[in-house]
Amino acid sequence: MESEQEEQGVNSPSLEETVGAAIREQRQKHGLTIAQVAEQADISRGMLSKIENGQTSAGMDTLARIARALGVSMSMLFSKYDATTTSAQHIKHGAGMEVVRRGTKSGHTYQLLAYDQGPVKHFEPFLITIEDDSERYPSFEHPGTEFIYMLEGRIEYRVGQETYVLEPGDALNFQGEVPHGPERLLACPIRFLSVIVYPQVAG
Known part of the structure; x- marks a missing residue:
């Protein structure tokens, strides 16, 4: 049972994990360090690290500052979450x-x-x-x-x-x-x- 749950978790990353991975991908793509992005976004390095690792939820204001620091739109940070061929988005109860x-x-x-x-x-x-x-x-x-x-x-x-x-x-x-x-x-x-x-x- 535990292995099945773990497998489901791997196959279905949370919103926080998806957004964090997108931030890390964009940061590395532009050759930026956590310190550089954190300074530009006016947040701590530890907070940015937690966001990138999907360990915490970030407010929309914080995500907007991170997106600006990376030079990307906020929508890009969410673009890979729950993307399906039907363009439908299903948010389970309590998963917002x-x-x-x-x-x-x-x-x-x-x-x-x-x-x-x-x-x-x-x-x-x-x-x-x-x-x-x-x-x-x-x-x-x-x-x-x-x-x-x-x-x-x-x-x-x-x-x-x-x-x-x-x-x-x-x-x-x-x-x-x-x-x-x-x-x-x-x-x-x-x-x-x-x-x-x-x-x-x-x-």
Whole structure:
């Protein structure tokens, strides 16, 4: 049984392992050392080493800095993950990559449920879980349109000057450039889907 599980693990590397291998491949391709890339990306050498070896999850901000240091797009780091001939991407329950975003803290988690594999980022779907109300959330602003669908709990969500009480089954969509974010957590735990659709440049 153990050998079968080990074999499956080898045949199906995790997202962290795939991204780490892509970073190492690009770094070596450009003849760069871990120290050089870590300095350019403003992270520690130890952290970069752990990321390359698939030993830790890196936030999207960190991956963006590493990609810039390597001179590649972020999509290249994800391009070999779950790539199939059908172009479908299957993320098993609980297998979404836990990422760090502004406002993330103990009790608040973001799971990225799909990873763009093309040259342009079209969308980002997150499963957001809030276990407690220990700290106040900051407001967010970003390009594109955001769609929220409530799964569990109750939350008062602010968009611009308006606030909305969201309960399971409720949906909310708005322009990402408008400042937005949780105003009050009314009943925890809270879970909701947040899908950000980014604007596409014609041509």
